[in-house]
Amino acid sequence: MPSVFLAVKKERKIVDEIIEKEHILGVISDNRFGVRSKKVPSVYITHQLQVLSGNTTYFTSKVHQKIWEKFDECWIPDTASTPNLSGKLGHLQSSKFKLKYIGILSRLNYFKTTLKYDLLVLLSGPEPQRSILESKVLTALKNYQGKVLFVRGALKNAAALQTAENIEVNNYLLSLDLEKAINESKLVLARSGYSTIMDLAVLGKKAFFIPTPGQFEQEYLAEKLSKESIAPFSTQDKFKIEDLKKANNFKGLQAIKSELNLNLFELFKGK
Template sequence: MIAPLDWGLGHASRCIPIIKYLQKRGCKVIIASDGEQLNLLKKEFPGLEFVKLKGYNVRYSKYKRWLGAKILWQTPKILLRIRHEHTDLGGIVDKYDIDVVISDNRYGLHTNKVPCIFITHQLIVKSPFPWLQNFIQKINYRFISRFTECWIPDFEGKKNIAGLLSHPEIMPPGINKYIGPLSRFSREEKKGNVYKYFFVLSGPEPQRTILEEKIMLITPKLSGKILVVRGKPTEPESDIAPGLINIKNHLTTDEMQNAFLQSEYIISRAGYTTIMELLSLGKKSILMPTPGQTEQEYLADHLMQQQWCYKCKQDDDLLFHILKAEKFDYVIPGLDEPFYEKVIDDFLISLDCGV
């Protein structure tokens, strides 16, 4: 059973390559999720079995300065949901005869009945206050230690994607494995650019809508063909495409890969899954962290220092920075074949599941 966190679509998206590889190895996969994450995975895997598992349903503030306080206010609700999903898991394992649980950042999905894997790139959860960051890290490690293994989607060396987030001085207790980036996409022969700019909207409301409104104001001032994907998989598509702007609510994995490959610049949030996909395809990107999300702000800064991306803030003059990024000296890293496949193979062999 694979269960992604309901925190935007990124956790569900990065589970797709794992699901596909497990299917390739002859495993029966059951997906546990809810909301837009469930709808996304149903579109990708219509033939699989699904379990509706309520998410954490974190709400966000419209204003950056209140985001931390609003999330902190919801902590009791989140902890209660973690307790409930932990209680529910035993019955789900028995009902569906599950052999392994793979949890993408869902802290309650561990049980003594079967091996349980926890996937995260956030061993350190960034906070504006050092004392709070240390406190959260201790709680984070306490939860992670309850799982059989922790899989970290990043490179192990100095040149990496998540920096200190996935490379802390002290690792969590237990078995930790760097599995390399998780991406739905594979680097192919480059196609000719159809789009000059590809805007990928994602993440929680109301910030997703705020960014969409800002993008729609500047697109008429840009030259070249533009694609905008709104990140709304549950809404029906429309034929609205003003001028050179093509607008879609959602793209399938194959459609998204083609859109990435056919675009010169991708403008998106600094979500970790999006970053892994951009790097896997060797694309030039402009990253705009979600206001108040310290993780995204750190990731964008870390990657820009390595010249793997260009970064600006949502409140900045977006048109100015898009034009400035065209003169930025990108250094796109070359990525090897997916390493997570070997980690999965080794794990299946250890369970005597065969590969």
């Protein structure tokens, strides 16, 4: 906690210096606690109005609420009503604060193309869990007959992998290559992080999720999408390659139609 508060203090100072130097009219913070200023309107973007942390969920949610209430507005990348992607994470029963739902956000775009891969494995997240999942999935893929694109989410200097001929391996992909790869894939196996879910929704993909162990948000989102018959999931320790067949009985992710309300930016004309 002390390091967090020190980082917030440093961010506030840097932001004020930038505002003065560059004549900034407003600030939009992507989950950065200290990226705000009293000099200009400041907006906080988050899908975590409630922060799931097990037994401490009430406490962590209240602390986070105190943080985003210091901003002029809070924008949530989701829809206000059902259907929605974030569930209880991004929706409160009541709030006195000004919350604005701005629709699903993604840097990726859908385009019609020929399917090249039966399976796209998209790894991400902190170590050692990324490597543990990588090893487990590669072992499981020994009995998989389809064409696979395996994106490790690792640095350039990561050790090379020895795989079967039906598996194409990349350490990582930049945005345009990732967009192309997902559009060309029939099924995506990935962590159930919210940004990943939004990307797959915009591209209208079928998915299979393996939440990172101990990350309550990912576990909740995976369970939510499974209950809604959108995408199946498995815990990391119990995953088997046969589980991927379950996706055939799920409808897949679809973008929830919404248009970005450009009136949102009227806020920055106020001062």
